Amino acid sequence: MSDIYGLVRGPLAVVAILVFVVGIIYQARQFFSLTRERPVVLPPASVLGKVGQSSGPSLNAINNSILGVHPYLTVITSIVHACLVLVPIFLLAHNVLLYESLGFNLFAFPEPVSDAFTLIVILGGVFFFLRRILVRRVRVITTFYDYFILLIVVAPFLTGYLATHQWFDYQTMLIVHILAGEVMLVAIPFTKLKHGLLFFLYRYLMHYEHSLGSGTRVWSYSKLAK
Amino acid sequence: MPDQEKKPVDTAAIASMLKKKEPEMKRVLNYCLRCSICAESCFLYMAHDGDPQYMPSYKVINSLGKLYKKKGNVDREFLEGIKGLVWRNCVLCHRCYCPIGIDIPRMIDFTRSICRSEGVYPEQDGGESWL
Numbered sequence: 001m002s003d004i005y006g007l008v009r010g011p012l013a014v015v016a017i018l019v020f021v022v023g024i025i026y027q028a029r030q031f032f033s034l035t036r037e038r039p040v041v042l043p044p045a046s047v048l049g050k051v052g053q054s055s056g057p058s059l060n061a062i063n064n065s066i067l068g069v070h071p072y073l074t075v076i077t078s079i080v081h082a083c084l085v086l087v088p089i090f091l092l093a094h095n096v097l098l099y100e101s102l103g104f105n106l107f108a109f110p111e112p113v114s115d116a117f118t119l120i121v122i123l124g125g126v127f128f129f130l131r132r133i134l135v136r137r138v139r140v141i142t143t144f145y146d147y148f149i150l151l152i153v154v155a156p157f158l159t160g161y162l163a164t165h166q167w168f169d170y171q172t173m174l175i176v177h178i179l180a181g182e183v184m185l186v187a188i189p190f191t192k193l194k195h196g197l198l199f200f201l202y203r204y205l206m207h208y209e210h211s212l213g214s215g216t217r218v219w220s221y222s223k224l225a226k
Numbered sequence: 227m228p229d230q231e232k233k234p235v236d237t238a239a240i241a242s243m244l245k246k247k248e249p250e251m252k253r254v255l256n257y258c259l260r261c262s263i264c265a266e267s268c269f270l271y272m273a274h275d276g277d278p279q280y281m282p283s284y285k286v287i288n289s290l291g292k293l294y295k296k297k298g299n300v301d302r303e304f305l306e307g308i309k310g311l312v313w314r315n316c317v318l319c320h321r322c323y324c325p326i327g328i329d330i331p332r333m334i335d336f337t338r339s340i341c342r343s344e345g346v347y348p349e350q351d352g353g354e355s356w357l
Binding site for chain 2: 016030034040054066069073114135136137138140141142146192194195201202203206208209210211219
């Protein structure tokens with residue numbers, strides 16, 4: 001058992017982290033390679049400064065936003081996503097491992113806080129699973145792959161929680177937890193989970209109706225045609 | 227379009243069109259989280275009492291998504307089948323809203339181009355009612 005533990009904690013963990021980092025860089029590079037800056041067309045000088053003026057966020061704009069249309073879903077998904085990112089980075093046990101391996105550590109949440117955030121992710125997973133089954137409009141576009149992705153995300157948190165509280169054989173659960181975490185790391189750049197990165201690139205940099213940022217990039221067809 | 231209706235579909239031409247936009251399309255289709263949050267941003271979805279067939283993601287997944295999955299190897303019946311999704315169920319008003327930034331109207335527009343290249347489009351007079 002200790003051999004397997006050594007393998008998953010050592011070489012496999014290094015491979016998973018490398019694949020994650022290289023994969024994320026690859027996806028970002030692909031994005032910038034397949035898109036290009038769009039020439040900015042300014043209005044005539046006579047009206048420049050008078051167009052596009054906003055009186056600030058209006059109630060109507062908020063009502064029509066995702067927050068306005070789906071307030072509960074927006075709050076739930078935002079909290080779950082925040083916990084999903086924060087827990088692995090600021091977990092005490094992970095920081096102890098980080099210190100043992102590299103000689104430094106980050107700030108760590110108190111264990112009850114980590115426990116609560118982990119439970120939020122697990123319950124969030126249950127919520128999204130039930131939503132896929134029970135809500136008709138989600139069900140009609142859901143495939144097996146979507147459930148599989150959900151499992152990849154929830155598995156490290158569930159196994160981590162079970163290992164921490166030693167509900168089953170600790171050593172086995174720990175190995176399963178580390179493996180699940182490594183699978184998730186490898187999956188992030190190459191599955192839908194890459195939306196963690198691409199969300200910011202698409203929503204802020206791509207030119208389209210609902211761009212949140214400058215929206216100055218468009219797909220580059222000369223490159224796409226190759 | 228009696229002649230077009232009899233003409234077999236040029237699958238190579240469709241495959242070539244798909245290939246041309248593959249990097250963008252592949253990303254968009256693989257990237258969709260199928261969350262259905264785009265639904266309420268479509269006025270046709272709202273006007274049809276929440277019929278999922280009017281949901282922007284449903285329209286793309288079941289038209290371009292299927293075309294891409296079949297690599298363009300489709301028959302006229304298939305194109306006629308998705309015609310309603312990309313013309314009747316969508317007016318390309320560009321108001322649909324994807325939380326992760328997929329430009330859905332571009333995909334519908336592209337599907338229309340593919341259909342149109344094979345002579346599949348709604349008839350302006352006569353033909354079936356779109357209402």
